[in-house]
Amino acid sequence: MKVVLDAMGGDFAPRVPVLGAVQAAKEFNTSVILVGNEKKVKEELSRLDYPKELIEVVHAEDAVPMEEQPSKAIKRRNSSLHVGLNLVKSKEADAFVSAGNTGAVMAVALFTVGRLKGVDRPAISAILPNLKGHTFLLDVGANVDCKPHHLLQFAVMGSAYAKYVLGDENPRVGLLNVGEEEGKGNELTKEAYKLLKRAREKGLNFVGNAEGRDIYSGDFEVIVCDGFVGNVCLKLSESLAKILAKILKEEIERHFISRIGAITLKPAIKSFKRRIDYAEWGGAPLLGIKAPVIISHGSSNAKAIKNAIRTAGQFVESDLNAHIEKEIEKYGKANGD
Amino acid sequence: MKVVLDAMGGDFAPRVPVLGAVQAAKEFNTSVILVGNEKKVKEELSRLDYPKELIEVVHAEDAVPMEEQPSKAIKRRNSSLHVGLNLVKSKEADAFVSAGNTGAVMAVALFTVGRLKGVDRPAISAILPNLKGHTFLLDVGANVDCKPHHLLQFAVMGSAYAKYVLGDENPRVGLLNVGEEEGKGNELTKEAYKLLKRAREKGLNFVGNAEGRDIYSGDFEVIVCDGFVGNVCLKLSESLAKILAKILKEEIERHFISRIGAITLKPAIKSFKRRIDYAEWGGAPLLGIKAPVIISHGSSNAKAIKNAIRTAGQFVESDLNAHIEKEIEKYGKANGD
Structure with missing residues (x-):
């Protein structure tokens, strides 16, 4: 299993996300792809002792600021959000975690990965x-x-x-x-x-x-x-x-x-x-998206990031989205439409 | 100034309301009319030492239960709510306090005393x-x-x-x-x-x-x-x-x-x-009614009742309703209607 982590998301990026990723790799043996400014991310990594085979870095030229309007965030095609979520869309990774701008994560997730069948509105x-x-x-x-x-x-x-x-x-x-x-x-x-x-x-x-x-x-x-x-x-x-x-x-x-x-x-x-x-508790799942997406608090510390990665892993392993599609089919039609 | 207190309102009526009324009379020198089952109220009073000239009892045959639907409460014309609020309507008293059923107090207050000019909906x-x-x-x-x-x-x-x-x-x-x-x-x-x-x-x-x-x-x-x-x-x-x-x-x-x-x-x-x-803090004012009405928590103790009576007094003395009518006239029309 591979989890993409937005290395540029949150109030203390990239330091804290990188630290959280390293802790998750060590503790849960999870592969993490850090997406963000390669130079900055590698600089943070260079200070840490970590399992090299579990941590990968993918460059993203741009990053969405914490206050950015979701509609503008969608247009930043080189942001860590876009690059990271596209890795999930193309099945190069299984789940996405970000401590960034909630509205932007949701908008870019909808734009790139899309909604689960039968779900009208994703929910945080x-x-x-x-x-x-x-x-x-x-x-x-x-x-x-x-x-x-x-x-x-x-x-x-x-x-x-x-x-x-x-x-x-x-x-x-x-x-x-x-x-x-x-x-x-x-x-x-x-x-x-x-x-x-x-x-x-x-x-x-x-x-x-x-x-x-x-x-x-x-x-x-x-x-x-x-x-x-x-x-x-x-x-x-x-x-x-x-x-x-x-x-x-x-x-x-x-x-x-x-x-x-x-x-x-x-x-x-x-x-x-x-x-x-x-x-x-490790982050808030965004439900109704075709891939597991976890949003962490902007002020997350490394432990919160680590736990969000664990949550993302549980989301993947439980095959939750298949269950949701089946249950939306069963119950969602109580609506009559 | 005279404040009507619903002696039958709240989880510990009539004991706690009577105690609160006595404390308010002693501490603030406020006249209080206790409305409720005369026998029970006088029994509670008989155990207390209080300023006789400040406490009056008015009988009400009925009382609205805490869980009663407001629409049903309106029909209980002999309840302490009806009798008490009618004393305020007829200007025999200046304000009304109850630790009873919030929805019922509001419904009966609207029914008996009515809305302030220009106010579409009273608010708790x-x-x-x-x-x-x-x-x-x-x-x-x-x-x-x-x-x-x-x-x-x-x-x-x-x-x-x-x-x-x-x-x-x-x-x-x-x-x-x-x-x-x-x-x-x-x-x-x-x-x-x-x-x-x-x-x-x-x-x-x-x-x-x-x-x-x-x-x-x-x-x-x-x-x-x-x-x-x-x-x-x-x-x-x-x-x-x-x-x-x-x-x-x-x-x-x-x-x-x-x-x-x-x-x-x-x-x-x-x-x-x-x-x-x-x-x-002494109770929640119900605003937008033609007379001061204070609703206390159902689980109010005597101190809370006493403070609600003080709040009712401040409401009266401030001439708040005249100010509200004037300000609704000034600002309420920003609406355009």
């Missing part, structure tokens, strides 16, 4: 930790103004990912809504509920509406929503976690006696951070 | 603490499927509340969206942005798009959104804060050395809790 997902395990939330920003059947397809793709990649036996799928009862919601969720109910009759484990609190309740393995709502939820969660930690720190510093306590508290704080650390 | 708001102060978020659940001009009106009402009740000199108003730049968003927010921009030309301090992370960034005093999104954000925040605290507790218990630290940490944890405690 997030794996959020909770007290019991994780919740797979999608869409978190690829699509605003979704139609009901998009949410149905997200449910099918998310459920397949949870089952075949994350190993949840019979993932419980929820529809993000403002109340638990059937009949609650806006126009979109009321209609989506009906489609999901019909898919349930065919075997999808749709268990009903999920509320905002359920994103972290552990009562659902998969929650689907419009990308506008998902994006707000994701950014809200990240900031709230940081702010609560900051408030706690401020309070500790205000109380002298607590300052002493804080020292002895360090092991717990460290474990705490590890449990809520996105880097452990 | 939430006051969320952040590192620098607070963010006033609306709508958090009264309206799903909002139109752009509803968001404009929420901005006008929220801005007035922040200014005249919360004392923010020139509240910065943000539009909740998926990106900072103008032109980002779904159909609703793109159109709402245009209306808000026009209102800015007339003097509204609209500073642009806010992202999910800005709900707690402290860069906005007011953030407006569709009630679907606001509801999800609010419930997500409440649960995430609880879960992070629980994870931290679990980690502390796992590490012996940290357990010792935890004891000395108690003062900091206590301050921390106080800073993020909704009870300190």
Whole structure:
């Protein structure tokens, strides 16, 4: 298996992606193709000790900046995104990982590799930790103004990912809504509920509406929503976690006696951070594209990149896309079209 | 000034509302009319020492259950909601406070007291603490499927509340969206942005798009959104804060050395809790109704009820509704209709 890594993606490129690739090659024995400015990438590699047979460098003249509009990114045909995704398209590699501009990765992936059969809109997902395990939330920003059947397809793709990649036996799928009862919601969720109910009759484990609190309740393995709502939820969660930690720190510093306590508290704080650390989870799969594509956080560290490469490998090995096509065929038609 | 308190609203009624009313009367010298089952309310009062001249009891035969559909709640004409809100309508009292069923309070308030002139949809708001102060978020659940001009009106009402009740000199108003730049968003927010921009030309301090992370960034005093999104954000925040605290507790218990630290940490944890405690903030104003209405959390304790009564008093004293009517007249027409 070969994973293409966008060496120019993320806030600390190419240093951090190169480091992550080397760690992944060493730890998982995965072949990685680093795509980017050859000179810069080789310079980074030259400082590291790594398994030469597992790391390859492919040159790309250009790179898409983090703030670039997706429509402009598509036109940069020599970017690391284009060059890298074309390697996947031509089957020279099996999967693609980038910590770059999310919108640009998605646009270039659609343009080069294309959509899976039966999928109308690809979705970006997030794996959020909770007290019991994780919740797979999608869409978190690829699509605003979704139609009901998009949410149905997200449910099918998310459920397949949870089952075949994350190993949840019979993932419980929820529809993000403002109340638990059937009949609650806006126009979109009321209609989506009906489609999901019909898919349930065919075997999808749709268990009903999920509320905002359920994103972290552990009562659902998969929650689907419009990308506008998902994006707000994701950014809200990240900031709230940081702010609560900051408030706690401020309070500790205000109380002298607590300052002493804080020292002895360090092991717990460290474990705490590890449990809520996105880097452990290894990137967000972009679902509905004809090849495995994983998007990492722009501020990813080497561990996050390494774990994203591992995720890409699991995506490939699980043959997820074949499962998704089959299940979209089975459930996606609950739509009637 | 007289505030009506729904003695039958909330998870611990009538005990907790009665206790909160007594505390408010003692602390703020506010007259409170307790509306509910006279026998039960007087039984609770008989156990307390309170200023007799400030507490009045008005009987209501019926009470709306916490899970009742708003459409059914409207038909219970002898409920504490109906009786209490009618006291406000007839000017026998100045404001209404309930920890009851949010949807029911709003429906009965609309039915009895009615909408403010120029306001198409009342909005429920939430006051969320952040590192620098607070963010006033609306709508958090009264309206799903909002139109752009509803968001404009929420901005006008929220801005007035922040200014005249919360004392923010020139509240910065943000539009909740998926990106900072103008032109980002779904159909609703793109159109709402245009209306808000026009209102800015007339003097509204609209500073642009806010992202999910800005709900707690402290860069906005007011953030407006569709009630679907606001509801999800609010419930997500409440649960995430609880879960992070629980994870931290679990980690502390796992590490012996940290357990010792935890004891000395108690003062900091206590301050921390106080800073993020909704009870300190005293309820969510329902804006756009012809009289001040404050909705408290169903699980409110006496302090939360007391603070909600204080909030209701501030709402009355600030003459907020007159300001809202004037500002809706000024800005609400940016809409063109």
